[in-house]
Amino acid sequence: xxxxxxxxxxxxxxxxxxxxxxxxxxxxxxxxxxxxxxxxxxxxxxxxxxxxxxxxxxxxxxxxxxxxxxxxxxxxxxxxxxxxxxxxxxxxxxxxxxxxxxxxxxxxxxxxxxxxxxxxxxxxxxxxxxxxxxxxxxxxxxxxxxxxxxxxxxxxxxxxxxxxxxxxxxxxxxxxxxxxxxxxxxxxxxx
Amino acid sequence: xxxxxxxxxxxxxxxxxxxxxxxxxxxxxxxxxxxxxxxxxxxxxxxxxxxxxxxxxxxxxxxxxxxxxxxxxxxxxxxxxxxxxxxxxxxxxxxxxxxxxxxxxxxxxxxxxxxxxxxxxxxxxxxxxxxxxxxxxxxxxxxxxxxxxxxxxxxxxxxxxxxxxxxxxxxxxxxxxxxx
Numbered sequence: 001x002x003x004x005x006x007x008x009x010x011x012x013x014x015x016x017x018x019x020x021x022x023x024x025x026x027x028x029x030x031x032x033x034x035x036x037x038x039x040x041x042x043x044x045x046x047x048x049x050x051x052x053x054x055x056x057x058x059x060x061x062x063x064x065x066x067x068x069x070x071x072x073x074x075x076x077x078x079x080x081x082x083x084x085x086x087x088x089x090x091x092x093x094x095x096x097x098x099x100x101x102x103x104x105x106x107x108x109x110x111x112x113x114x115x116x117x118x119x120x121x122x123x124x125x126x127x128x129x130x131x132x133x134x135x136x137x138x139x140x141x142x143x144x145x146x147x148x149x150x151x152x153x154x155x156x157x158x159x160x161x162x163x164x165x166x167x168x169x170x171x172x173x174x175x176x177x178x179x180x181x182x183x184x185x186x187x188x189x190x191x
Numbered sequence: 192x193x194x195x196x197x198x199x200x201x202x203x204x205x206x207x208x209x210x211x212x213x214x215x216x217x218x219x220x221x222x223x224x225x226x227x228x229x230x231x232x233x234x235x236x237x238x239x240x241x242x243x244x245x246x247x248x249x250x251x252x253x254x255x256x257x258x259x260x261x262x263x264x265x266x267x268x269x270x271x272x273x274x275x276x277x278x279x280x281x282x283x284x285x286x287x288x289x290x291x292x293x294x295x296x297x298x299x300x301x302x303x304x305x306x307x308x309x310x311x312x313x314x315x316x317x318x319x320x321x322x323x324x325x326x327x328x329x330x331x332x333x334x335x336x337x338x339x340x341x342x343x344x345x346x347x348x349x350x351x352x353x354x355x356x357x358x359x360x361x362x363x364x365x366x367x368x369x370x371x
Contacts, residue, residue: 141348144348144349144352145343145346145348147348147352148339148342148343148348148351148352148355149343151339151351151352151355151356151359152336152339152340152343152351152355154355154359155332155335155336155339155355155358155359155362156336158332158358158359158362159329159332159333159336159358159362162329162332162362162365162366163329163369164329166292166329166330166333167255167258167259167292167296168252168255168256168258168259170288170289170292170330171248171249171251171252171254171255171289171292172252174248174285174288174289175245175248175249175252178240178244178245178248178285179240179245181237181240182240182241182242182244182245185239185240
């Protein structure tokens, strides 16, 4: 739909208003608040939101039925003052900023990165859970511990009865035996 | 709008991964762990003596003497670690017994502090794995008893009972060998 003022087409304002209406349909309260203060606001109210757009992103309070014009807005359209250069600059700046952000959030190149982030987080969480859930429960039960300690007492008592040295005594004993073997072998003299 | 969907997707993936972990066959085996009392023993067959072999044995004896000479647990541990790091001469069968003694003593030293029990277990468990053959020697029995003690400290009943059982079997074989 195009908008005309006193019979003269104003394509730039219409384009601005169309985009503003799209943004309004997306629900941009900050933008709407600022937009209300601009002459474009009346154009926004006048414009209808395309049906496809409304279906894709859902209607908002400001989204009008497809093909329908806001009677009040249409009525007030003729009272709209022409956009100043400053108005255009402000609206375009906001529109471009919001549009690029909104597009990226919904369809833009950032979408895959968000998805990748979620997948990465989920994978990390899953991997973190694996060792936790697969770690054997090694907590001792009273009966198991008692049985182990009883068997340990028997094993230690049996070890006491096994002849032989240990640690330094064992190493010294082995060294003496080894040295004797080395001497008797005659092939190499001990140092 | 897609974020919640991706969140659900992520949650599902996390749940699937967690389920995979929970269904890990090895994990299941350990969850229902029963004592592993398998033991494989081999007789120590001394090879031809060499000067390098004698030097190694004497170096190990010095390490033990150094550890005996201090009451500082850290110094004892450091000395015993140096002993374990000594390069073993090729063909020195006695080294297996000496290294078991060093590791057992180091394990006992580490376990004198509560935080050292896990480290001691990490040291001794691989050396005494049921899949590995152990020398028919008192050192094997002692090492297994120490492993059992560490397992009791760590609350691992299955490992404790398995280790004590294996130690008793080593001692039984050793007694039969001595009675021949």
